[in-house]
Every structure is written in structure tokens, then in C-alpha cells.
Amino acid sequence: MNQQLTRSQRLSRLDVKASPYLYISPFFILFFIVGLFPLVYTAWVSVHDWHLIGGQGEMVGLTNYIDVLQQPNFFKALRNTFSIFLLSSVPQVLAAIVIAYLLDTNLRAKTFWRMGVLLPYVVAPVAVSLIFAKIFADQSGLVNAVLEILGTSPIGWHADPFAAHVAIATMVNFRWTGYNALIFLAAMQAIPREIYEAAIIDGANRWRTFFSVTVPMLRPTIIFVVITSTIGGLQIFDEPRMFDTLGQGGADRQWMTLTMYIYELGWGAQKSFGRAAAVSWLLFLIIIAVGVINFLITRSISSSSSGKAGR
């Protein structure tokens, strides 16, 4: 029978089959242009001698990768990136959940508080960096002035790597905690109230409901926030670059992150796009690896906390 389809029937069948692809194609076309193509092109650049101004040179295979892995600055940048990432992302996600929980309770002037936590996110990162540069200045900064009043010795915020990381992580946390808190808040409000009521009737206190109801129910959101802040945290650039006026991450590269290292390789002394592209690809692989690890950890943590008799 179906050999004798009319023209309009054939059209409508094509419509059913092809239209969905057409509707989702804008995303994929856009992704191809701004996502996939740069990714592949960067890989192409990374196996060449490629000078910033001189342009494409010879194909050199993996030499750029080997060169970069032999530079001590690469590992310094890797260390700094992970240190700043952990110092920012971990407290940030924890604080965001707590803040969201507080905002979810019955507060007066709810909208005011909710807008308030988002305010730092509106401030441009460069402006944040300028303000925090004043606060964390080594000789004339606010923090060291307070420390002096308290009788402790001042901290070399721009000298000691760990202190520098803490200072930079503070800027990141200042900017992103409220943003993440709002995402958590939205997820919390989607948790059915009946579950809380049932828990309370069963005699659970506030802590118990938080750990046994709220956190497990937030699991997908936690995974989302952890992964986005991992990607963001490993690509951190503005804050460390603006941490001093030279923007190279300190004389000893105490706070040079991987993205700053990419910038230094490509636009700084070496002007080698080849090496910069190689580090970009290494960073890409690192982010994927960390993302997968994160995913596995968060999945097991939030599922086990629902299973465990709440600690």
C-alpha cells in the first residue's frame, strides 16, 4: 500500500524525519564553528613551529609538547592552578550550599537577600582584582595593617606562593559563591516539601534533614556546579593576571596559572604559538580528566550520604 503515497504524504514523512535535526542544527553548527574547529585547529598549530608574527613554520610533531613538559614553569603553573582551584572551588561549593539553605528558610525581605548574594557576580573581575590588590598589598595593604594591629607579623601576599593563592582564591570566591548559591537555591526549592514534612514527622532534626534530604536531593545540581566550577577554576586568568601590575604571575611565577602560561608562551618572551597550543591541549586533557574524577566522586558522595545513617 505504501508505494502509493501522495506527494503531501511523502513531504510530511520527510518532515517527521528531518525536522528534528533541522531544529537542533543551529547549536551544532555554532558549536562546530566556535567549539570544534578551534579545538582541532589548536591541535594542528601545536604540532608546528608557529611564531606569533612570523606565522606557520615547519611541522615538528610532538616537539612542542616535549619542550613544554621540560620547562619547570609548566609544572609551577600546574601546581598553582590546582592550588588556586582547590582553594576556591571547595570552600565555594560548600559555602554556596549553606548560603542557599539559609536563603531557603523563611526570611524577611527574601528578594533583598537573594539579590544581595548575586551582587559580587555583577562586578567586573578586573574591578574586583583592583580592589583586592589594594587589600592584599604587601606593605600598605589593609589585611597586613589589621594583622599588624593584632600583633602578628605581616604576610607576604605577593612573595609566598600559598599566601598568593589564598588571596587570589578569595577574589574568586567573592565573585562566584553567590552565583552558585542561587543555583543551589533554585534546586532546593524544587525539592518537594512533603519529603521534609515526612522527615520531621519521623523525628529528624534540622541537621538530619539537611544531610539526609537536602543534600541527596541536590545531587544533580551539585554535579553540575562542581563540573562548571572545575572548568572555570582550571581556566582562571583574570584574577591572577591582575594580581600585580606586571601581570606575569610574580617574579618567581608564584601565582602563574596555566592559562597565564599559555599567554606568556604565545604573546610573551617566546612568542611561540606552537608551544602555547600544546599547553592548551594539555590543559584540555587535564580538565577532562579532573572532570571525570569529580563526576565519580560527587556521584558516590551524594549517593552514599543518603544511604548512611546520617552522621
Place this chain on the structure above:
Amino acid sequence: MRAAIRNLAAVACVGALLTACSSGNGTTPDATQNGSASADPNEKVTLTVATFNEFGYEELFEEYMADNPNVTIEARKAATSNEARDNMNTRLAAGSGLADIEAIEIDWLTELMQYPDKFVDLADPELDGRWLDWKSAAVTTEDGKVIGYGTDIGPEAICYRADLFEKAGFPTDREEVADLLEGDWDTYFNVGKDFVAKSGGVAWFDSASATFQGMVNQVENPFENSDGTPIPLSENDEIKAIYDDIATAATDDNLSAGLAQWSEDWTNAFQTDKFATMLCPGWMLGVIEGNAQGVEGWDIANVFPGGGGNWGGSYLTVPEQGANHEQAKKLAAWLTAPEQQIKAFQAKGTFPSQVEALEDPALLDQTNAFFNDAPTGQILAERAKAIEVAPFKGPNYFALAQLVTDALNRLDVEGTDDAAGSWDKALEAYNALGLS
């Protein structure tokens, strides 16, 4: 947080789009234009001019547009020379996006000299002898191509705090101070030791790396041989000797206030009497005045350790990728003429590099109220004439100077390493550059 293209965003366009002044009072601009040789001199063109910091060109642009009604000038201004350099490199690489006239700084001129094809040849026999010899020699390639017209230079003198000198029982008069400091760098450091012993905690100079700048600008071949090949840092005895001198002065003798120039601490230190002298090229006077607002006692002495020294200075170039080469060249030549550069000097204190301008009464009569009415024009003109050496800055100058600056900052500002350890790290970083 997300990787942002800071350098592009920061190049703020200060579009001075002043459409030619009302047509009613046109005072026959044609008279000034008769000499121009381009194909159609009255063709409407828009010229973009990219500068950084303060070139003092704002009023000159308006003047030029009034004289040439067919030309509209759009000004782009980057906040710092580093931003301008990043922008320049990126867009040179991309092959588009540069302004018709791009200002460049002497320190990164040499990396661009490797690619003379990217710039229009500006050689013009009529302009021979307009600039100080060493100024124009730096932008001339071996086969005689000229890629830039000189704008300003940075002849260095010593700025000092007369009030702090007085407290330490030192002479305060600028002539006496000049006599006191006359000599080489050892003299400067020795007087400093004497000063620090009596000053009660005030350091002699602000920053080890800034002092290094001053010393290195007197070395003929600081980091590279004249053919452009780098001198391995481990074999560079001249730089090592300078490094050791400054390291000793900064740490063992406590002459340094331990500040990185342009940092928050450095800016604040002007208000808190942290140091008594600093090397000051002409353009630094405005910076000091801004940072030290309300502080009385700054003065400037007509002296510089080891003779003369130049720090900084710029050129105007016409990139090949632009569309209006002829018109851009004409504007660049006009802007860098002595008469115009004198006006820029009066506006923003950029010290002219043109021979004729150095004799101009408008320059020589210039005094500076903030520096105790010092005859700054006269002093800087004499400092400019004392400059004997134009250091050779090859393609890797920027990178190599940064290594030693980093090393000095490690021991002077951050205090994380001693002199020997910090030098070793510089050698390590040199190897990482992979130049040889």
C-alpha cells in the same frame, strides 16, 4: 574568571570624532595644502591613530583636522605600553585590525624590526637630521628602510626629596646635589650608604629593578651581539656585574625600599616617605607629581650616574596593512615635526627627540612648580645631550631583560631568594627560553 581577551577590551576607543569645525569660518585651508603630492589630496579619509599612555596629541589632532578638512582622525588610546604591545603583536599576526598610525615603544621596537615588511617605508630625504642620531638609527634597517618617526625620548636625571636630604644633613640645593652625585654608579651607591646611615629608616632609592633599567641603558650590548644573536646569560659578565652591584646595594647595604615600580605599594610609598631618590626620565615627572600629591620637597638634579641615560621613548609607524599609506605618512610626519612635538611637550611633558626642539625657548624656559620651580626643560635638554650610548636592543631584548628584572624582584621585593640563588633561577629561565 573565564579567560578574557583583556588586551583587546582595554584598548579603549576615545573617538575624537569632531566633524570639521563649522564650514562658515573656513580660513582657506587650501593654502597650507598646495605642497602635498598625493594623487587626490582632497579625498575624504579617516585616519586612526593608536597611542598609549599620554602622547599629548589631542589638541594637535584637532588642529590638523581644521587645517585638512578632508581628514578625520580617530584616536585610540591604550592605558599602558604593554597593552599596546600585546594589541600590536596580535593584530600584526592576524594581518588586520591595526590603526593607520601605530605608536610603538623603543623597548619592543626591535622585535618588530625583524619584520620590516609589515611596515611602510617612511624614509624621506627632507626629514634627514630632524631627530637625534641615535634616535633615528634605531628605526633604520640595514638597507636604509625607515619604519618609524621618533616622537619623544626619556633623558634621565635624578629626582630627590630635598626635605629628607635636609633631615639627614645633606645639601638640598639642586646644584649642590648634582655636585655630590657627580660620578659613576659607585658614587651614587656610596652617597646612598652615607644617607641611609643618617636617614633613620628612609631608603636611598625606590626599586632595584628600576635602578637596573638605568644602568642597563648605558651598556652598548646589554643582552645581544650587534648581529642580533643573544649573549648567553651565563657568559654575560657585564650584566652579571651590574646585577651584583645592585644586589649588594639593595640587600647588604639596605639602599632599596624594596618596591616594584607601578605596584600598589610603590604608589603608596610616595605618601609615606619610604625613599629619597629615584631615577627619573622626563615622563616620570608627571608620575611623581601624581603619586606624591601633597608631599613637598621633590626636586630634580642635573646629574645622572655614569653620564647620560635614556629610558623609553616612542615612534610612530605606518603598518602595511592600513589603507591610507600616503595620508598616514603625511600625518605622522606632521605630528613628529619639532613645532608639534613642542606643543605635545607643553601639554603632557613628553620630551622631544627632535634636534631643533631641544633648542626651542619654549622647552628651555619650562619650569616645574611641583619640583620646586626647577628648570626642568633646561635640565632634561642637557641630560639628553649627555647621552652617548644607545644600547643595542635585539629581537630578544624584552625577554632577556625580564629575566634579570625578575631575579632582582625576587630578592629586592619578595625576599624569597638570595642574590646567588635568584641568579641561578634566571639562568634556568634563560635555558627554558630555548634561544640557542
